Amino acid sequence: MSKIKQLLAEYPFLVKLFNNIPTGIYICDTEETIIFVNDATETIDEVEAKKVVGRKIDDVYDSHESAMRKVLETNRDVDHFLCRYSRNERQINQICNGFPIIIDGITEGACSIEYNTDFFREIIKNQRTLQQRFVNTKNSTDSAFGHIIGKSPSFLNCLSIATLAAQSDSAVFLTGPTGSGKEVFAKAIHSASARKEKSFIAVNCAAIPETLIESILFGTTKGIYTGAVDRKGIFEQAQGGTLFLDELNSMPLTSQAKLLRVLEEKKVTRLGSKDSIDFDIHLISSSNMIPQKAIENKSIREDLFYRLAVVNILIPSLAERQSDILPLCQHFIEHYNEKFNKNIISVNDAVKDILVSYNWPGNIRQLKHCIESAMNFVSAEDTQITEKHMMQFLAKIEIGNCASDIAVSVTSDTDKTKENENVFKKIESNEKQAIIDALLKNKGNVTYTAEQLNMSRQSLNYRMQKYGIKRRNE
Template sequence: MEGTKFYDSGDFERFDYSTIFAGFHEGVLITDRFGVIVFYNDLMGKIDDIDKDYALGRYVYELYDLTEEQSLSMICLQQKRPILNKPMFYRTHLGRAINAINNVYPVFDGGELVGAICFTKEYQMTQEIFSTALPKGIDSRARKNGTRFSFADIIGAGTDLSESVRIAQMAAESPSSVLIVGETGTGKELFAQSIHNFSSVRNNPFVPINCSAIPENLLEGILFGTSKGAFTGAIEKAGLFEQANGGTLFLDELNSMPLSLQSKLLRVLQEKKVRRIGAHREVELDLKIISSVNKDPHEEIQNGRLRRDLYYRLGVVFIQLPPLRERNQDFLRLVYHFVEKFNTRLRKNVSGVSAEVQEFFGKYHWPGNVRELEHVIEGAMNLVGRDKVIEKNHLPHHLVRLSGNMDGAPGGLDTAVEGQPQGPDGLAKGRAWTDMAANQLSLAKLDELHRDAEKVIIHRALTLSHGNIARAVKILDLSSPQALQYKMKKLNLQRADFIQQNKQQR
């Protein structure tokens, strides 16, 4: 394929990539000769867990935690020859880890290099296909039921997170289905595993599947199982529903599942029976279903990516996970949890982060949430050497490049003591924490101010909407009516008061 001519002009915009590559069962990424991404298909977005619009127009080494010398696309552009069947483990700049097999080809126009095209097949996805998506890898903490986490592993004490934990623990005692809503990296699977391990079926299997990582033509067989002879090469194989029978099935990123398969899933949930592809016999099911979506489910319904009837069936118990940028009270606690974690794993003796790093963290918007924070800390501690404090020069280069574009977006705590490492939970860490306690607002006070501000804003929205919950949700740009009702209950705001106020004004 070396020297392949894809078009008659070096102008990439004149070439219709979508027609050819959109339906590929491999991730496809195309860069121009400078390494700028000009095409990025949907499956590549699923592999990377990155929105296509976010990827386009960025340098390829900005999208991934790689240098120009490590990026296969950049190497291909420099060497002007293909890179074939190259296995590679890498992370996106949002923290997602990917194990993939890549084929990268240079693209020429009349003998002149104009770009490179990379085909990516996720190795993890291939393993899931053959292992029917059972939990991956071996972990020293792994339980026999396929989990690693419990509620004790959830770090934080903020009001919203504590309420999510409370709801999750109550949901664990019920056979009803649970829907977890949260952005990428907020800990949806951590919550799902914790619910399972808090339930009466904790000794039975916990079986997860990422609905976005498996091609549509394979997903049905993986979920429902196959019967020998159903199609060429089909073997007698139990699907995930059968494997999770008696325990918990976790459908991660449900909104990525094709609508045609969502209707079949709904039937299985209604009938509580599953039939393997090509089989005549149905298997009775007795299991708990936990699912997750990474976007507002109501918007996904409106956009035609999630069936409304399936949402009502799976969203009996609704758990909203707050993004990291809203977890001010927990931010330092998380930072130092990861510092201690990687001190042990990497045999380091890091005591904290500098004031400059804390200020940087406070302004960064953390699109990858807790997962991204964890990988940033891990990356920094690999570069810290014998230093005891994480400085800004230890942070991943792609993160530091963003600092020039940040304009004070809300993130973690923006309080620090100049020149001193900061400690977790507001606990003393040398004189720095004593000084901070004397000169800065306490975490409790900050939480109180946040609560007061939130109450004023919600009160205003309810006044404008005359107590109409649906209209207030739109004004506040919240994810769901349930999210607003939860906040109203927390803030002791009664809808009836605003309806009555409207009547009096008339």
């Protein structure tokens, strides 16, 4: 009799204990012969214990995947081992934890604790319910910032400053590369402020044609130009609430001068009108270019910047907060589980390595799109995202590695940041790399690239000129 059988015979309470555990338990000896299964296994695996004990692992499963075999091969614990096999023409998926059974210093067998994936699906559903209840009971400030994921020191500092900024009406200036979450911060500041019941209006300055930006900002009166009607500008529309001017560095300097005057007078005048209108708003602005560089390049007026940057928040790129990549990934998985009615638990180890090692030129927005793409390819039976679900993302990396085969070239600056370059240079370099990657993916098509980067063609051409990015036929 094996030592494991001997122990089970000498201590029957162990058998009773195992049979009262609602998860499946298998025990085998070093010859891969199953010597014990508990009662829960009969329900989970649809087998009879008496027909399993005494048989080899391969005789019970139609798959070579086995946590017990893995344990015996390595003599080490295995965690979250995915096992798939068929039983009575039904596909069964299990997550298993296994460990060696060592008696008197000698490995006598292996134990596998098995969870049917339905168990995890129930946990995920319960977790969603609990999270929703938790969010509903949080106070306004915690709720506003509680959904923003990040634990890296630089990012926590940003959250701390933003939380304080929400308590006053001082102008806030957010700096960060495209896709880093500037609008998320702006919305959170608004939601945590005393103005949360009023309007939050966001305007992307890079997406508005130069000829229209002043009419959109300040409003129009009927007849000022052909087709003009009496219309409120966004300053009036945001009355009592928050106005977010995104990518202010893309606003023409002439419009910036008029914006400065409006802020100084705290009155706005519609185009074609002589009447001034008082406004009361909390103004938040942003730039995807470091302010010092934008001022040097004459993309932002210096006097305007100092009026807008009473509180200045520098949001780091995702590459600078590597420890936040996997928590963000898990957050997006849970989001798309609910949206797509999927039951993914996590990404596998290989995908984790890919995600952490990638430089994410598109930052959080790119990571979110990557997970959304993968979630479209998982099946109802999948519990993890694997490499096969990320073929489009991996193909994009491969395109980046084969840049010489595509008609895009860079004629100024170096693509690689120096180890000692400061954070300003890094953010600018990330934006530049994001544009290069998108151009490569779209084979140099500026229109498609602008759509992918969520910016106007005019704004993209400006950035390509600024960074010296040219298509090879230019």
